Structures are given as structure tokens and as C-alpha cells.
Amino acid sequence: MSDIQTWTLVFVVLTFSIYIFVAYRSRVSTTSGFYVAGGGIPAPANGAAIAADWMSAASFISMAGIIAFAGNGYGGSVYLMGWTGGYVLLALLLAPYLRKFGKYTIPDFVGDRYNETARLVAVVAAIVVSFVYVAGQMAGVGLVFTRFLKVDPTTGVIIGMAIVFFYAVLGGMKGITWTQVTQYTVLIIAYLIPAVAVSAKVTDVPIPQIGFGTILAELDALQTELGIPEYTAAFGSTNMLNMLLITASLMFGTAGLPHVIVRFYTAKSVRAARYSALWALFFIALLYTTAPSVAAFSKLQIIEDVNGTALSDMPSWFNTWSEVGLITQADGSAISALPADTTVNYSDILINNDIIVLASPEIGGLPAPIVGLVAAGALAAALSTASGLLLVISSAVANDVYFKKINPQATEARQLMVGRIAMAGAIVVAGYLGINPPGFVAQVVALAFGLAAASFFPILVLGIFWKNCTAMGATAGMLAGLVTTMAYMLWTIDIYGNGAGVFGILETGFGTIGMLINFAVTIIVSQFTPKPSPVMQELVEEIRYPGRTELVSKHAQGEVG
């Protein structure tokens, strides 16, 4: 076993033991504990849990690589602004009001505020979005196990499934939340240590957010030399219209994703829900402001190490990752097909986005324990997101389908059992999808934001802020947004139609248009359809004010609605 493998094993075993210990301490016996941790999580802990839930394998493993290599550098800003800006919308427009409304799930709100048809659409959307996501997380777990511990991906996914099974089935939301707090700690330490070390080494400034400013001019010059638009150049890879639409789509999509919104139900009060959003974005910002510096440092180092170097003189990380096929020739064929004395030009090779963070300690020449720590951090990111998504699936099945539709007389113990069985089933399906990922997963994950923006966001906001928003208006709006967005995606995406689209709008940005259509249709149809009942209008009025109010309490007990 190499040094790196030993250290990785040490960190993985250590962190997994901690997760199991934390989960055992917070096991639950009520449905409220299982779905929303009894609504009793303090704001900073809830914020850390939201941050871990939100930052997936994609944020931890892929994002820095996407910024560095998918475009010129500036182009990746859509993810940085989009995936953080959505929290402002959540904090101001949704979190406090949904928390005041109470209940367990998004379909609960949609169903109670509008009608049963809308509830059904929401259940299906929540389950589909969550499964698509969770498959990506499980695949991420497999990737880390394969690269660092040299076990095959199937074994890796099964180990990951077993861990999630233990704490999610036993502890429900409570177990998941406290485990996620631990996982956030692991992942942020693992992300920041190498970033600080590299920044200090290259620039003498130990704060990566400031340090990477000093290398931007050099990076710009290098890219110009290589014939790529400058790293910091505006619209070097994406035009202005698409930058605007994609950023907006990611922002509004973030504010419409069920696994994020549900976390505000776990807060103690309306005030705690607001503070949860603040803590969550603060914890997310720590990683999201570091990612662009990791991207810039890695890109500079990689260009300097690789461009004009003979294959036989390549640094060891180059060989490690080309052996597993994540560094290839520009046409996708293996590096090993080239004679050893070939001099490599940067433009001749293709570097997979996923290796930048995982390889950054090696690229920066940091010692083996740090490499192991980064592997444990990547696992923490993937597992924490997977467990949050699995809970959404489980609560949608057990609460929204079983309890609300099939057996409203079910006892608490029985609901809890159905929740646990649904969770176990979801883990098995997620594991299967992780081992045999359908080819379109990566694309669908990116599109999920557009779909969430076009379906959920408008009807949630209008449902809260506009008393006269009607059930028929919301259902029509949701369907109109969803159908136009899906149609445009199917028309333009490579694997289906590959049409040119309208005005050159990319499919990832169309969710913004779909959202506007949804808003327009909901507002227009609401003018001509029966108004919500006076009780419902009064209820919508009451969720505006924090503190205990009679009608909301009665509604929560199921006495009105």
C-alpha cells in the first residue's frame, strides 16, 4: 500500500466511525423526529447541515475543475453566483413563511395551499429530481473509492450505501442532520487546508481568496499565448445573454429544490429559519469563495508543469491520472499510446474536470496525509447530500403518498415504519443507479435546476405573497413552465434533438424563461378561476407574522384546511 492509500484509509475509517457514533446518539422514535428532526435544530447547526446537504460531490469534486477547464475561467462564474444567490431568495421569500406554515414536506405546502392535483405534481417532481441527484452522489462515492483505495467502484458504492443506510434509516432527519454537521466540518477542513497551503506556497499570502489575485495576470498571459481567451476575460466562453439566463436559472432553481427547502422545517422557529439561511450561506460561501482560487492555482500549475514537457519527464500526478483515463489526448485516446519522448502541448491533452480538487494536493506537492483528508472530504460531501435527498424521497412516499393518500388512519409507529422501508428501498435504487449510472445523469442534474425554477419557484412565492393565487392558476402555471422547459431541453440537448434553439439560448438557461411563463400563466389564470376559500386567505395572511397564531396552529393540527 502506498503512503497515500494508507492515509486515505485512516481518514475514511476515522470519519465513518464518527458518523456512525453521531447517528447512534441521535436515533429517533417519532415521525416528527424522522421527517424534520422534531423541528428542534439550533440555527448554526441547521445551517451547517444545509450547507453539507447542498454541497454535493459536484461542488466539492467538480466545480473548481469546471471553472478552470470547461470555459476560459470567467465562464464558470455562473455556478458561483447561481448556487449562492439562490439563498438570498430562499431567506427573503420562502424560508420564514414556509416554516411558519409548518408541515413536513413541499408537497404538503403545495397540497394544502392549492389542491390535490398540485400535490401530486409536486410529489412526482420531488421524487424524480431527488433520484437524479442521488445517483450522481453514489457515483461520486464510487469514484473516490476507486482512485484512492483501488477497490472497484461497486464495492465503494456498497460501502457508501451501508453507511447511509445505518444512519438514515435509524435516525431519520435527526440522525441525518447531526451527521451532516460532522460531515460539513470534515469537508470544509479538507477543502481549505490544501487551498491555504498552495496559496501560501505560490504567493506568500495564506488567504486563497486574496492570494489568487496575484497570479491572474500571469494566467491571462499564458492563456493568450496558448490561443485561449484570457482567464478573466468577460464572455470568453459564454455570451452575455446565456450568462444572465444560466445564472438566473441556477438561482431560482436553488430556491425551488425540495431537499433544500425542507431543511427550513427543521428549524426551531421562524426566526431560527431566517438564521439557518444566514448560517447556511456563510458556510457555503467559505467553500464557494475558495473554489475559484483552487481553479486558478491548479490551472496555472498544470499549464506550467505540462506544456512543453516530454512525457517521460511528467510529474507523478500526471501519470497517476492518465493511467485511470482521466487525462487523455485531445481526441480522447490514451496518453500511453504516445511514444515516451513526445513533447506535450497543453492543447493536445484533455483533463477531466473531476480530478482538479482530488489531485490539487499532489499537484501542489503537499504531503500524503492531506491527500487522504481530501478523499475523506469528498466522501463527506457525497454522502451528506445523498442522505438529504433520500430523506426527501422517503418522506414523499411515506407522508405525502402513504399517509395522505393511502392510509390516513395509520398510527405514528406504522408511518415511521413505512418511512424507514421507503428509505431502505430508495437507498437500494440509488446504489443501483450509482453502480450503473444512466448516460444522461450528468446532463439531467444540470437541467434539474431549470426544471425546479420553472415548476416550483413561482407557485411557492405566489402562494405565499398573493392571497388570490388560485389552485387552478398554480396548476396551469406549473404545467406550462414544466412543459415548455422540458420541450426546449429535449429539442436542443445533444442526446435528443440537438436543435439550434431560439436566440442561441442554451438549454441550461431556459429554466429562466420557463419560470417567467409559469409566473405569467399563474397570474392570468388566477384572474378567471374561483378564489381560494376565506379560511385559506386568512391562513396565507397569518404566515406573514412570526410567533404563535391561532389559525396556523389549528391548521397544523389538521382542524382547518
Place this chain on the structure above:
Amino acid sequence: MDEHQRREYWRRNLRLMAVLLTIWALVSFGAGILFVEPLNEVVVAGFPLGFWFAQQGSIITFVILIAVYVTRMDKLDAEFGIDEYEEEVHHS
């Protein structure tokens, strides 16, 4: 709260939201995208300013916006006497 106070509370909440969301749009869509090219002419500590807003400044501003929102809402709640939060229970 009586009807008048409710209306006043809500009006002030909406006004705060409008101000914060305007700043939200100005730093991200404005400084980060629409006006990125002129802003890039200014370079601070190695960062072209538009690029900095897109990759650092907008995120930092978002955190500050939510911080302002929660503290202002705390004050507003206290002023209207609806800040007895912690006894609030979750749905039974």
C-alpha cells in the same frame, strides 16, 4: 397586532425585501455580468473588478444581505411585539 399594525409590519417587511433584492440583482447580474467589461478596466490587488464581483464580491455581498435581513427583521419583530419565538412548537 391589530389590522393597522399588521399592514404596517408587512409594508416595512416588503420595503426591506425590495431594497435587499435590488442590491442582490445589482451585484450579480449588474456588476458580475452586464457591466463586467467596463469594470474589468479597473484592477484591484490583481483582480479585474468585474471578474472579482463575479467570483468573489457577489458571494460576499449575498452573505451580508441575509445578515442585514435577519437583524432588521429581529428589530421589526421586537417593535411589533411578536418576538416570543422559542415557545413556538412544531406541528404536533
